Amino acid sequence: MRAPEPRTLERRSRAQTRVRWELLRNLIRKDLKVKYKGSTLGFAWSLANPLLLLAVYTLVFQVIMKSGVPRFGVYLMSGLLIWNAFSASVSAACGSVVFNANLVKKVRFPLPVLPLSAVGFALVHFVLQLFVLFVVVAALGYSFVGPGLFLLVPAFAVVMIFTVALSMLVSALNVRYRDTEHLLEVALLAWFWVNPIVYPVGLIRKVLHEWTWVYFLNPMATVTATFQRAIYKAPYVNPANGQTILADPGYLFYLEHLAIAGAISLALLWFGVHVFRRLQADFAEDL
Template sequence: MNKIKEIYEYRLMVYSLVKRDLRGKYKGSVLGFMWTFVNPLLQLLVYNMVFSIIMKAGVEKFYLYLFVGLIPWLFFSAAITGGSTCIIAQKDLIKKIRFPREIIPISFVTSQFVNMLLSFIVVILVSLVSGVHLTVGGILCLPVIMLVEYLMALGIALISSSLTVYFRDLEHILAILAMAWLYATPICYPEEMVPEKYLSIYRLNPVTPIVNAYRDVLYWGRTPDLTTLLLAVGIGLVTIFAGVLIFGRLQRRFAEEL
């Protein structure tokens, strides 16, 4: 509880770091902040060409199917891979200044999250243009799904960032893991393509319910299934709880290890 209060007192630091990160990102490029929108559109174009022309997945409006899953995934994957190095990247701050260390992963994940939110403007537009009938219930569910994904990503970033300080290989291991994870999640293909006998293992993937929930709203145009949503909320809470505990334990020696 004390921790939460302390982090709340440092909220301006989160805001400043996120702002600094977003401002710095496209500095010097011609399109500048427009890249936040152009980048997902171009990615969509590439994936669409690959999967509708070369590797046909047999799904109607595949570009949308893919897009709705991919944008949340890119956020999640950035939180895992980039999150693992965020503490090391800020070692000068950690060694010299006292502040709740959680601020660093929180700022990192939040800035990725803001990026995702901006991309979602494009996602929703594409979804509307494609003729998906968005339901009120579905739209109301979106912030909940996003929040759950945020908590999960933050939980994982808390764990990976603190572990990487002690064990630097994790950075590279996580990069591979993130790639494998993408294919273990129904993003580039529908879940139905997974052979029956692997399905029980496949279903253990905690990201799947989240992706499915997004897809319910933005692809199928329906309110997400309550069990899917509850499962996602549960997973999100467990991850964040584990993340806070592990991080709290490991952060004590950060200043010495860095």
């Protein structure tokens, strides 16, 4: 039997890629429709979420508890939205294969689209909510436009790689080890407080001093701090109490740490894909 020509193999590869992307889009579309099925406001609920959080956290941490961070609501939401997108993606991806057990056991299809669809679903919400945040902040007269916004591009690329990597890993492990989902829930709860979201980075520097670089080996801490530098326009040091708010007043600090976070994320992506491919042959049996 004659081997297929290179052009034929290339066409087959392209066709398979199109099928995967189409399947992924359909799964994301299905999840969005299911979530808001029967809802009167529909997508408006996802848009109302950042508005409510902005109002509540501003009241609690700026008016009542006096956090010492000017415009604390903007500072908080700059980091909270990307964390929520990451957390929602990984949580949903963890149970994506188990939740679709009947589909996995009956139909042959590229299994990685299941955790990837969870990431895509959360990504849609994040983009919508970030847009709402920009609109509201601009309407309140807060100027966030500037060269720092370009930091969002590498930061978003890093968080996407890291999210996909962890999603692939936990979705595969959860099929064989069902405690993975419960361990992840606890880990994400603790992980939230390890990131500079509700407190300024200056507090970390007071504790760790020259060892602060260890803190930023956590990719989400780096991404969160970068999003804050990109969106939150305030003095590097609060003149009222001398407290350091942002991780660094410049841009090079964030680019350097994003490069390190990107390398860590790529290594985790390789490991996550390797584990997924290794375990997916037994998914039907384990389910």
